[in-house]
Amino acid sequence: EQQRVWQEVNRKLARLQESAKKLYSFESPFKEKVASTTDESVLRATATREARETEIQIKVLQIAKADRFLSASLPDDYMVPQGEYGFAVGEEKLTFSFEGGDLQAFARELTDRGKGLINASVVKDTGETQVIQIESDKTGSKNRVTFLEDSVQFGLDTGMLTAIEQRxxxxxxxxxxxxxxxxxxxxxxxxxxxxxxxxxxxxxxxxxxxxxxxxxxxxxxxxxxxxxxxxKEKYEPPPPPPGPQIPDPGSITFEDINIKNRPSQVELPEWKPPPPPxxxxxxxxxxxxxxxxxxxxxxxxxxxxxxxxxxxxxxxxxxxxxxxxxxxxxxxxxxxxxxxxxDPELRGEYKPSNPISQASDALISLNGIEVKRESNIIDDLIPGVSLELVSESEKSVNLKVEPDRETIKEKIITLVGNYNQLLTDLHILTRVDESIIEDIEYFTEEERKAAREKLGLLQGDITLNQLKSRLQTIMMNSYPTNDEINLLARIGISTSAARPGTTTALRIASLRGYLEINEDVLDEMLRKNLPAVEKLFGFDSNGDLIVDSGVAYSIDSYGKPYTQSGGIIGQKIQNLNSRISQTNTDIENYNRRLESKEAELRREFGMMEGALQSLEESSRAIQNLNRERGRD
CATH class of the missing domain: 2.60.120.430 (Galactose-binding lectin)
Known part of the structure; x- marks a missing residue:
């Protein structure tokens, strides 16, 4: 029984470790992204971890379509002649020989040979007539269907194609x-x-x-x-103009005296260089x-x-x-x-007579920028985001990429649930108070019966008591995160997070160290301060890009010596196995000695029984002898 109990403790501690590791390792849900749109009948989207948080307006102007042509109504006994038929979808070509047959046989042959490229189907449009539909499997204006070889005449004969003048x-x-x-x-x-x-x-x-x-x-x-x-060439304004050329004012000479005229003066306007081009x-x-x-x-x-x-x-x-x-x-x-x-409707020298749809590209407006693709699945436009165009719309659709808060919340709840389950088992195994079992409201009658059978089974076990105490400390500790959120209680997780209306049993259970979650508080913190919540579970405290602190990291690190191969619990189980093996050996030895003793006693009993039988025969002989003497 103890061996089974230790194995169960090991499984539940490993489960707690696993749920903790998923909150800080490369699998951390804090990196997950989810994409949503305001109208999924127009646009759907999915996001990977590589996507960035963003909000974008997208208008689906046109969805990508494939060529889809319909014939005229044909009689039920219409036969397709033998020949070499060919079709091209964009640059890919398909040719095949058809031995002749009805319309259904031709459609089956074309569909079988054109998988992933082109297909055909026949529908009875009236009780006495039928039509054949030929459809490309590829969307986009580059993937127009062209009729080749005998398919051209087939298209003309069935009313699927019409010859037209080239423009x-x-x-x-x-x-x-x-x-x-x-x-x-x-x-x-x-x-x-x-x-x-x-x-x-x-x-x-x-x-x-x-x-x-x-x-x-x-x-x-x-x-x-x-x-x-x-x-652009650097603009250099021209230098100012030199102004007018003023002639020498001249001079006069009188009695050997030379008198120069005063030079003329011209006032130039202020120079303003022309503006750059x-x-x-x-x-x-x-x-x-x-x-x-x-x-x-x-x-x-x-x-x-x-x-x-x-x-x-x-x-x-x-x-x-x-x-x-x-x-x-x-x-x-x-x-x-x-x-x-x-003319986009042309197929060489011919035009489809009854096109249900024609090859065209998807066209969307992304924040006012028009984008064209040949498929309705667009995964190369927004990094980490795949768009699926569903229908056209006159109104823009809002695309929002954000952290997957629901998954994060689910992983946190899983961690708390696994912790509470392990703590419940540790209380039951190390204490003899039956109220521990009665206070657990979610137990079924079978679970209560099983719990009573192992109540106090490992009372006084130092290993389990230390494990229980240390786990409770980890959950209550404060962790340095460079943010105000450094306790689980700050995000609504504590032993007293219950809101009004919580049952007395749950309040008593909280005194035993079980954690409760106030989902309103948790939702608000995930919405307002997600990076700080992430750090609370796993944080790089020394800048070496390796997580070395946080609630989830501490649980995983502390649990490793217990659950690893050859760890503390493994040694406990191994010791129990050795004791069980030794006990089984002792039992086998005792059984062999018992069998030997039994054989010895059986032998002695046989000898005694033989002696007794001999005595009885002697007694009868004496009695017979006495009776014979008495008659004499």
Whole structure:
């Protein structure tokens, strides 16, 4: 029984150590972060330990979508002919041979071969007809679905694709396509290299289209623009002007006397140097040349670096013949790359007839800055935070990253609970007062019965009494933390933290050293002074970046000699095992001696029984002899 009791004490002390270590080691919940949003139907977020505490306004302007095309209604007996079918999703291609079959068989073949890339499904839209849906597994404008080989004819036959006339233009920059706009053109205002056009400060030019576009509906202008700051030259004002040149006033000679005229005097105004040249920042760079004149297009963002501009032309103009570019900035070069006008709905020479959704990027506004990604999962924008875009919204959503106070509170409560459980066992084992058991309200009848059986079992054991006393001291001690919070009582944890309405039994229990938690106080301290609470459980007192003080550190350190392999409790258990082993050996020896004695007694008893039987036979023989003599 003592062996089992010591093992239980060892387990509960180890559990207390573990819960203490989690409050100051690398697993400390004080480093955990939690992310929340004011509207999870629009935006969800998760945070890791690396995230920083912050609060950000995010507006979901557009969620990323994948191409999802639907066919026209087809008869139930529609058959897909044999052929080589191919699809591309962005730059990834899939081709396969199909032996021919119904629409379901084709959809299964495409889905099986296109796992992670593209899938298809068939739905009966009426009792006699069906439609096939082809959907990309990847979102983003780069992952548009293109029909290849026999898939093109399949798309046309099923009414999924429509052949259209090509519109738009991609620009390849060269001196041949550059034209003057409102100023004469010279090679000093721009440069072209690797299909990148760079416009220097004060420069402007025009890029005519190969052929004017008379209808811009559905067309988008896209271009990558890079703003580069130019180092400003230090301004040195010019020196003051020298003033007018005054001629020699001359002189006269009379009778060998030379008399000079008085020189002229000119009063010069006070010299004021001209102001330094004005620094101009003008983000109105792109203009469209239309049949009605020049129309300014949306301004660039005033940020250094590369930005991708996407402009739906029909929102501003209905026709276009040229793109005009002007750089009015004094200290910035502007470079343009991958300039094109295109219809995003086009798939080569074809357009989806019944698009349910089309490949597009996610677009959000982060504190007023527009950010574009090809997925609705964004984990490279805010360090340590992963965003999940759920739906678009006209209103901004507030994202808050803060310490995970609920987890911290849960770990602290676990520590206090484990401490109270261990202290309960130590009281029961070292004392014979049955009221200790009766005062514990949460015990079941089975637990009370088990507690009574071990009540006072180790009364007077110095090891347990020292352990109990030291643990209570650790919980009551003051710890240097360079903050006002240096006691557990300051955060609502003490033997008398009970609030009004606490039962008498709990108040009596508190006198035995059990800790109580005032959750209102704990919540307030976690909210107002979390760093100080963290230091109370684990603190680096000498600046060597190693925790060497605090409640949790002290519990873990003090418990190690007891619970480590070969420690104090281990030795107790080992001694008990030795005593049990010796007792078992003694019992076995006694059993062998008993068996030997029993065999000896059985042998002697057999001999006695044999002698008795011999005597009885002699007695009967004598009796028979006497009877025979009596008859004579």
């Amino acid at each position: 738009g233009q991609s620009f390849r920059f060269s001196d041949e396509i550059v034209r003057p706009w409102t100023k004469p053109l010279n090679g000093e205002i721009y440069a072209i290299s690797d299909n990148t056009l760079t416009l220097f400060p004060g420069g402007e030019l025009s890029l005519p289209l190969r052929s004017p576009i008379s209808e811009t509906k559905g067309l988008v202008l896209e271009v990558e623009v890079t703003l580069t700051e130019i180092e 004005e620094v101009i920042k003008d983000m109105q760079v792109l203009f469209a040349q239309t049949s009605r004149g020049v129309v300014p297009l949306p301004s660039l963002k005033d940020i250094t670096g590369t930005q991708k501009i996407s402009i739906p032309l029909s929102d501003f103009i209905d026709n276009i013949s040229a793109i005009n570019i002007r750089n009015n900035n004094t200290n910035r070069e502007i470079s343009f790359k991958n300039l094109s006008i295109f």
